[in-house]
Amino acid sequence: MSDIHLTLKIWRQEGPDAPGRLQTYASGPISTDMSFLEMLDVLNERLTGEGEEPVAFDHDCREGICGMCGAVVNGHPHGPEKETTLCQLHMRHFKDGDTLVIEPFRARAFRIEKDLVVDRSGLDKMITAGGFVSVNTGGAPDANAIPIPQKNAEEAMDAAACIGCGACVAACPNASAMLFVAAKVSHLSLLPQGHPERARRALDMVREMDELGFGNCSNERECEAACPKGISIRNIARLNREFLKAAILSDED
């Protein structure tokens, strides 16, 4: 395959409180078979060789399933391809001579650690606040002991596809985490195992989300369009429903 040459403008920031700025690099020859992260690997090897600090970025599986990677490329979280994580984005989607501005996910609740690495532990805190079911361990239950309508199982499965990457927060004009919370609340409240705690869960996760300083949802639909797993905003409507029902009708507070 052919090589392309790109101009990279990458956000460099030494630490959480250090000032950051965009620094321009020539990519050198990049194979179009590479993934976006491999392109950054190539750049980092060169920078290391030149005695410069490599660009810090998060990654793990590089298979689009762990949710670790993510940066904003020319304004698009995870780059311009629909339903694709940054690690699964191939360089063949770019043209020779393109300029790519690469920035970290930006939100008050996501502190920048270094360069493109942001602290997304807020997402974990929201899970800790209510994104679970409390089931005592014991003998394995019979399969199909609890009947679940096929449609519910499918919708719960769709919601469970969320990999917790935070691109929805990055894409939202208000830096709201509603799509992430909605995916988790939907996943659990659609299934009978999640029912005992559904009111608590909706109230606690929304409270945690607000306390962490994420923004409010304005139904702009940018999250849905940016999500690498195609999580639908119908889940946000379900979260709103779950929350309002819990806040107005349940005994929980």
Added chain:
Amino acid sequence: MGSIGSLYRSSVGKKSIMAASGLLLSLFLLTHLLGNSVSFLGRDAFNAYAEKLHSLGGLVYVFEIGLLTLFLIHIITGIILYVENLQARPARYSVNTAEGGRSWGSRTMPYTGVIIIVFIIVHLLNFHFTDKSVPVADLVRGLLSRPPLALFYIVSLLAVALHLSHGAWSLFQSIGFNHDKYNGVLLKGALAFSILVGTVFILIPVLALVSRSFLL
């Protein structure tokens, strides 16, 4: 739980209050629209309609206080949400590109909102805090046949329509109503509602400007 106060402390609760007040304001807009449409039937019908409305006396007063309260709730909550949303992203992106979810209506909600506030003040000064002995048909003609004021009304009403093009769908999402079967209808319905509201309201300043016989 269950009090408005505790709802107000949460983001989802505030949005539901935005949605409820927005829905009631939209319903008011619809009745206002029907009332204004009487002007198309001619001068006598319109004056008679206004007389009838004023003769309701105390009821009108109660209605006005309710409407004012709704506006204040909607405006104050809207401002709080706007400020909180700005604070949620203190550092801006160098490159901003929409993903394709936002619409003209959704991006401009706070700005069209501000235009509506200014409009309401001017509108009330024009038609509410004014000499009530002048027949309403003459009042409308006298004011809206002046090009600068008519233009201001037209632009403001376009802002109302733009606000509703997003709001009339968004309110359903905010209160948790989004269903495969109905979402397409809701999206189109919101657009249709905003176009209807915009067109009928704007027809009045346009007619006052260009028609020699309107309300005469």
